[in-house]
Amino acid sequence: MxxxxxxxxxxxxxxxxxxxxxxxxxxxxxxxxxxxxxxxxxxxxxxxxxxxxxxxxxxxxxxxxxxxxxxxxxxxxxxxxxxxTNTTAHHHFFYEDSGCLADIDDEALAITHMPIAPEGSVIKQVDVVVRLARA
Amino acid sequence: MxxxxxxxxxxxxxxxxxxxxxxxxxxxxxxxxxxxxxxxxxxxxxxxxxxxxxxxxxxxxxxxxxxxxxxxxxxxxxxxxxxxTNTTAHHHFFYEDSGCLADIDDEALAITHMPIAPEGSVIKQVDVVVRLARA
DNA sequence: GACTAATTCTATACTAAGTCAAAAAGTGAA
DNA sequence: TTCACTTTTTGACTTAGTATAGAATTAGTC
Missing domain, CATH: 1.10.10.10 (Winged helix-like DNA-binding domain superfamily/Winged helix DNA-binding domain)
Structure with a gap:
C-alpha cells in the first residue's frame, strides 16, 4: 500500500x-x-x-x-x-487558558429536550461547549 | 427620577x-x-x-x-x-445567515448529565448554540 | 506523450475585528 | 481647589482570514 x-x-x-x-x-x-x-x-x-x-x-x-x-x-x-477531524455529533471541553479543545464522551452529556426551530428556519447543528478554567 | x-x-x-x-x-x-x-x-x-x-x-x-x-x-x-445583557444561564439560537441571536426558552432545552471537569480544571460555563439556516 | 480546458495554488496586498500605548481628559476624595 | 488615580482618545498596530491576477497543476482526449 x-x-x-x-x-x-x-x-x-x-x-x-x-x-x-x-x-x-x-x-x-x-x-x-x-x-x-x-x-x-x-x-x-x-x-x-x-x-x-x-x-x-x-x-x-x-x-x-x-x-x-x-x-x-x-x-x-x-x-x-x-x-x-471527528465529524460525528459530539461536544467539547474548551480550556480557555490554553486554547485547547477536548471531546466530551457521548454518555457524559446528553440533550434530552431539543427546541423546535423557529418559523422559516432549520436546525443545522447543536453545539455544546463546556468552558473550563484552571482550578 | x-x-x-x-x-x-x-x-x-x-x-x-x-x-x-x-x-x-x-x-x-x-x-x-x-x-x-x-x-x-x-x-x-x-x-x-x-x-x-x-x-x-x-x-x-x-x-x-x-x-x-x-x-x-x-x-x-x-x-x-x-x-x-441577560446574564442568567440560558442558551441561544444563532441564525447563521443574518448573524442574529435569540434566546432559547428554558423549558425548550434540557441537558441531562453534566460532565465532570477534567483534572485540574473547573467548569466556568456551559454554552449551547443551536445553529439555524434558512429553511 | 502532447495538448488543453478547468481547477487550484501562490504571493502579497487587503480587510475586519480587536488591541496598544502615550498623552489628554475626567473623577472623586481630601 | 488640588491632586492622585482612573479612563478616554487617537491613530498606529496586530491577528486571523480573504481577495485576486498570474502561474502551476490536474485530468481527459487524441
Missing part, C-alpha cells in the same frame, strides 16, 4: 481533486488520530514537515474539506476557527 | 466609576430590553445617538461590564464577539 492511498481514496470519494497540497494536508489531518486544529497551526505543522504550501491554500483546503464533510468547524473562540 | 439614576446605581453597585461614556453605553444596553450586540453595532448606535465615544472605549467598556457581571460574552462566530 502506497503512503497516500488512503487519503487519495478519501479525497476522490469526497469529489475533491487530489492535488499535492490536499493530499499532504489530508495526511497530516487524518492520519494522526482525532484532532482539533486551527489554520495557523496546520500551516506551521506543514512547513515543519517540509510541505510547501501557502497559508491561503491551507484556509481554502480546510474550508473545502469542511464543505465536503471531511471536517467540522468548531467555534469556541471569537478570534479564530478550529477544525475537527 | 433623573434619566441616569438607574444606570448610575448599577455602575456604582458593580464598583465601576460612572464616567460619561459608561453611563451612556449602559443606558443603550440595559434600557432597551434584552439585547445581543457586537462592539461595532454598539459603537454605531452610540454615534447615531450623538454619544461621542471611541471604538476602543466601547470595547473597553464591554469587557469591563462583562468582568463586572453586567454582561455575558457569547461566542457563536469565529469572527466577532457578541455581548448579552
Amino acid at each position: 502506497r503512503p497516500y492511498t488512503q487519503v487519495l481514496d478519501r479525497l476522490r470519494t469526497a469529489g475533491l481533486r487530489p492535488t499535492r497540497q490536499r493530499l499532504a494536508l489530508a495526511k497530516l489531518l487524518f492520519e494522526n488520530g482525532d484532532r482539533h486544529i486551527t489554520a495557523e497551526q496546520l500551516h506551521t505543522e506543514a512547513l515543519g514537515a517540509t510541505i510547501r504550501v501557502s497559508l491561503a491554500t491551507v484556509y481554502n483546503t480546510l474550508h473545502q474539506f469542511t464543505t465536503a464533510g471531511l471536517l467540522r468547524e468548531i467555534v469556541v473562540d471569537a478570534g479564530r476557527s478550529y477544525f475537527d | 433623573r434619566p441616569y439614576t438607574q444606570v448610575l446605581d448599577r455602575l456604582r453597585t458593580a464598583g465601576l466609576r460612572p464616567t460619561r461614556q459608561r453611563l451612556a453605553l449602559a443606558k443603550l444596553l440595559f434600557e432597551n430590553g434584552d439585547r445581543h450586540i457586537t462592539a461595532e453595532q454598539l459603537h454605531t448606535e452610540a454615534l447615531g445617538a450623538t454619544i461621542r465615544v471611541s471604538l476602543a472605549t466601547v470595547y473597553n467598556t464591554l469587557h469591563q461590564f462583562t468582568t463586572a457581571g453586567l454582561l455575558r460574552e457569547i461566542v457563536v462566530d469565529a469572527g466577532r464577539s457578541y455581548f448579552d
Whole structure:
C-alpha cells in the first residue's frame, strides 16, 4: 500500500481533486488520530514537515474539506476557527487558558429536550461547549 | 427620577466609576430590553445617538461590564464577539445567515448529565448554540 | 506523450475585528 | 481647589482570514 492511498481514496470519494497540497494536508489531518486544529497551526505543522504550501491554500483546503464533510468547524473562540477531524455529533471541553479543545464522551452529556426551530428556519447543528478554567 | 439614576446605581453597585461614556453605553444596553450586540453595532448606535465615544472605549467598556457581571460574552462566530445583557444561564439560537441571536426558552432545552471537569480544571460555563439556516 | 480546458495554488496586498500605548481628559476624595 | 488615580482618545498596530491576477497543476482526449 502506497503512503497516500488512503487519503487519495478519501479525497476522490469526497469529489475533491487530489492535488499535492490536499493530499499532504489530508495526511497530516487524518492520519494522526482525532484532532482539533486551527489554520495557523496546520500551516506551521506543514512547513515543519517540509510541505510547501501557502497559508491561503491551507484556509481554502480546510474550508473545502469542511464543505465536503471531511471536517467540522468548531467555534469556541471569537478570534479564530478550529477544525475537527471527528465529524460525528459530539461536544467539547474548551480550556480557555490554553486554547485547547477536548471531546466530551457521548454518555457524559446528553440533550434530552431539543427546541423546535423557529418559523422559516432549520436546525443545522447543536453545539455544546463546556468552558473550563484552571482550578 | 433623573434619566441616569438607574444606570448610575448599577455602575456604582458593580464598583465601576460612572464616567460619561459608561453611563451612556449602559443606558443603550440595559434600557432597551434584552439585547445581543457586537462592539461595532454598539459603537454605531452610540454615534447615531450623538454619544461621542471611541471604538476602543466601547470595547473597553464591554469587557469591563462583562468582568463586572453586567454582561455575558457569547461566542457563536469565529469572527466577532457578541455581548448579552441577560446574564442568567440560558442558551441561544444563532441564525447563521443574518448573524442574529435569540434566546432559547428554558423549558425548550434540557441537558441531562453534566460532565465532570477534567483534572485540574473547573467548569466556568456551559454554552449551547443551536445553529439555524434558512429553511 | 502532447495538448488543453478547468481547477487550484501562490504571493502579497487587503480587510475586519480587536488591541496598544502615550498623552489628554475626567473623577472623586481630601 | 488640588491632586492622585482612573479612563478616554487617537491613530498606529496586530491577528486571523480573504481577495485576486498570474502561474502551476490536474485530468481527459487524441
